[in-house]
Amino acid sequence: MTSLYPSRKPYRKGYFPVSDGYKLFYALYGNPRGKPVLFVHGGPGAGCGKNAHRFFDPKKFNIITVDQRGAGKSRPFASTKNNTTQKLVEDFHHLLKFLNIKKTLLFGGSWGSCLSLCYAIKYPDTVKGMVLRGIYLGTRGENDYFLNGGARTHFPDVWEQFLSLVPRKHWRNPAQHYWRMMNSKNPKTVKKYCTQWAAYENSMLHLKTNFSEARKSAQGKWAVSLARLEAHYLMNDCFLPRNYILNNAHKIAHIPTTIVHGRYDFMCTPDVAYRLHQALPKSKLYYVLAGHSASDPEIQKTLVREMKKMAVRHQRRHNFSP
Numbered sequence: 071m072t073s074l075y076p077s078r079k080p081y082r083k084g085y086f087p088v089s090d091g092y093k094l095f096y097a098l099y100g101n102p103r104g105k106p107v108l109f110v111h112g113g114p115g116a117g118c119g120k121n122a123h124r125f126f127d128p129k130k131f132n133i134i135t136v137d138q139r140g141a142g143k144s145r146p147f148a149s150t151k152n153n154t155t156q157k158l159v160e161d162f163h164h165l166l167k168f169l170n171i172k173k174t175l176l177f178g179g180s181w182g183s184c185l186s187l188c189y190a191i192k193y194p195d196t197v198k199g200m201v202l203r204g205i206y207l208g209t210r211g212e213n214d215y216f217l218n219g220g221a222r223t224h225f226p227d228v229w230e231q232f233l234s235l236v237p238r239k240h241w242r243n244p245a246q247h248y249w250r251m252m253n254s255k256n257p258k259t260v261k262k263y264c265t266q267w268a269a270y271e272n273s274m275l276h277l278k279t280n281f282s283e284a285r286k287s288a289q290g291k292w293a294v295s296l297a298r299l300e301a302h303y304l305m306n307d308c309f310l311p312r313n314y315i316l317n318n319a320h321k322i323a324h325i326p327t328t329i330v331h332g333r334y335d336f337m338c339t340p341d342v343a344y345r346l347h348q349a350l351p352k353s354k355l356y357y358v359l360a361g362h363s364a365s366d367p368e369i370q371k372t373l374v375r376e377m378k379k380m381a382v383r384h385q386r387r388h389n390f391s392p
Contacts, residue, residue, distance in 0.1 A: 074124035090152035095143035100128035110178030115299030117142020179203035208308030268293035319349035332360035
């Protein structure tokens with residue numbers, strides 16, 4: 071099995087101020103003169119995990135990781151104020167300008183695939199290629215599926231746990247109740263509901279799920295930013311017009327794109343990846359024996375392999391001022 075590259079320390083890191091009082095934490099790994107690749111994390115609100123830089127050959131790539139507004143180490147933490155898809159797209163654009171990077175590869179999964187596509191649609195001339203995983207297009211249908219327990223056909227126990235914190239009178243719109251509780255003035259209430267939201271998601275991520283581990287991992291501080299920001303985005307259809315990505319796919323049809331999707335993904339269903347593939351006729355689609363998570367072995371292996379191909383495809387060196 072193809073494994074991730076060894077962990078390493080960033081050669082540069084810091085905070086980059088953007089609009090509305092936010093400061094984004096970024097870290098650069100690998101070769102400063104290598105092929106730029108922007109890691110677009112999922113969530114929204116998850117932040118870049120410790121393995122974000124490990125999908126890429128550090129000798130060939132200049133790896134850019136950045137925690138989006140309200141996520142990870144960015145400040146202020148878990149804030150939803152002035153936090154929209156359009157704002158995040160502009161943040162990326164300004165960060166790349168700050169780093170003197172004119173063109174980059176995009177690597178994004180789940181929400182990160184949606185945000186990558188939105189960025190490419192707005193700034194197609196700055197994108198050399200994309201490797202996308204666990205496709206999510208930010209549509210009402212996808213959001214309703216997640217917020218209203220579409221996967222309860224396979225995870226009825228997980229959905230029952232999610233509903234256990236919701237009074238029966240609010241079962242028609244449980245996310246709205248969670249939203250109120252996750253923004254309570256009582257820290258214990260906030261933690262309780264954010265942890266349950268994160269556990270709901272964690273329990274459906276992998277092909278092989280350890281439910282006790284899924285709930286245990288949801289106890290971390292990151293659960294607050296994930297739950298708040300995810301609810302904020304999904305309840306507002308990611309602040310996108312109806313079918314925005316598919317309606318604008320012709321603007322990015324020329325960009326080399328690889329799509330990797332778990333055949334047994336119950337977070338973002340495989341038909342969404344197929345619709346994107348149809349809208350991008352030159353894209354490559356790989357269905358693999360996996361769930362949703364990038365750490366599922368078949369997804370991990372395929373992502374590493376496809377980034378190696380991207381490295382070969384883009385041999386020209388880039389100007390970069392570290």
